[in-house]
Amino acid sequence: MQDDALLERITLDPRVMVGKPVIRGTRLTVEYMLKLLASGATIADILDEYHGLTPDDIRACLLFATRALEATTFMPLVATEG
Numbered sequence: 001m002q003d004d005a006l007l008e009r010i011t012l013d014p015r016v017m018v019g020k021p022v023i024r025g026t027r028l029t030v031e032y033m034l035k036l037l038a039s040g041a042t043i044a045d046i047l048d049e050y051h052g053l054t055p056d057d058i059r060a061c062l063l064f065a066t067r068a069l070e071a072t073t074f075m076p077l078v079a080t081e082g
Helices: 003-007 030-038 043-049 055-070
Strands: none
Touching: 003 055, 030 043, 030 055, 043 055
């Protein structure tokens, strides 16, 4: 699936989850999906728990997060001694 088609699965609406990016037609935020994956849940685990989702929905979350971070500049969280 093309990137643009995947990104169409993510919506932002100030009336839904305070405007956080969500999977279209759900109240499942991109942030929540990333936290599930980071905590060790597999795509199969997530699909088993949330029956309306597809693998492309999860890929859309990952792509959205990647795109959101592309133009971000990071500062160290902790000062390092040099």
